[in-house]
Amino acid sequence: MPEGDTVWRAARDLNRALHGKELTRCDIRVPKFATVDFTGRTVRDVVARGKHLLIRVEEEWSIHSHLKMEGLWHVYPKGGKWRRPAFKARCILETETSTIVGFELGFLRIIPQAEEDDAVGYLGPDLLGPDWNAEEALRRLRADPARPVGLALLDQRNLAGIGNVYRCELCFLAGEHPLTPVGEVKNLPRMVELAHRLLEVNKGRSTRVTTGSMLRDPLWVYGRTDRGCLRCGTRVVRSELGDNELEQRVLYHCPHCQPARDTA
Ligand SMILES: [Zn+2]
Known part of the structure; x- marks a missing residue:
């Protein structure tokens, strides 16, 4: 079951694959955000906040997700075989070298970075955050x-x-x-x-x-x-x-x- 440690590892792995990289593909499979396309844009960083994950695209947008019960993120070499069925994919991001897939994400949306605080600001001190208090x-x-x-x-x-x-x-x-x-x-x-x-x-x-x-x-x-x-x-x-x-x-x-x- 995903808890803070799971999300921390996901953020670490996603950062390795995405930090500073330009996206060559962006496929959001959530109806409300299906038209969002960050292809050609650069991922600034990926951060975990408690059980939430924020993938920051340049200075402007964040892909905000929560794993809930079943969700997980996988990083594959570009073109590598997925270990979960494609119909469970909710978010697919690609760089020159990697494919990143979020499966069965219980929650996924795109928000302006300026609204991150509204999205996760209510959280108490993050047990794995740099500002743990x-x-x-x-x-x-x-x-x-x-x-x-x-x-x-x-x-x-x-x-x-x-x-x-x-x-x-x-x-x-x-x-x-x-x-x-x-x-x-x-x-x-x-x-x-x-x-x-x-x-x-x-x-x-x-x-x-x-x-x-x-x-x-x-x-x-x-x-x-x-x-x-x-x-x-x-x-x-x-x-x-x-x-x-x-x-x-x-x-x-x-x-x-x-x-x-x-x-x-
Ligand atoms: Zn006992």
């Missing part, structure tokens, strides 16, 4: 102390980059039940610091690891309903929490390692 993220999280921490972490207005896998794993690592109100989390600064560290160590690799063991068990609880909690073996509980995209609601936690708070 833990204090500001904490301030935003604490502004709604009654909100379940499992929801607050996923809210990109608080801090940007955490998706469903990380929110589950972070709650586990903090020993917090996902429904614990933010204001009652034992060590919120540590949780935020851990989020930053996990995304940083994972941004460079394709397997997302929170346990330190890439080969056997990369995750503590996420998706482990069949195998149990990696630490104690207790059956992992699968529930739902959230109101955005369907899969984002699915939550995993260990009732032993993450006991619910006594609300009496």
Whole structure:
């Protein structure tokens, strides 16, 4: 599932292929922008903002995309064989040497660069951004102390980059039940610091690891309903929490390692 680390890698790979390059082909397969053609224009840079990606064409336009659930960007040598069916392509860019294809992008539009701030300015501090600011993220999280921490972490207005896998794993690592109100989390600064560290160590690799063991068990609880909690073996509980995209609601936690708070 795409999270901040996935998008960071996409931006890195796209930058390698596109930075400073002139486009020899531009095919946007989204009805509203199908007539947009940046052929002959130069890509200035590609930046990730949380889970959003901005491909900047000269000083004027940005191709703004979000991977949502299934999206991905591939870079091929020009003319190379695609690893996904062509009908799933939403954006095709070509340079002298590379073909860049965005498949199944949940969201794609073209905006003037001057409007980037309206598009992504609402995001909280970017966990993988050059301007990461833990204090500001904490301030935003604490502004709604009654909100379940499992929801607050996923809210990109608080801090940007955490998706469903990380929110589950972070709650586990903090020993917090996902429904614990933010204001009652034992060590919120540590949780935020851990989020930053996990995304940083994972941004460079394709397997997302929170346990330190890439080969056997990369995750503590996420998706482990069949195998149990990696630490104690207790059956992992699968529930739902959230109101955005369907899969984002699915939550995993260990009732032993993450006991619910006594609300009496
Ligand atoms: Zn456990």
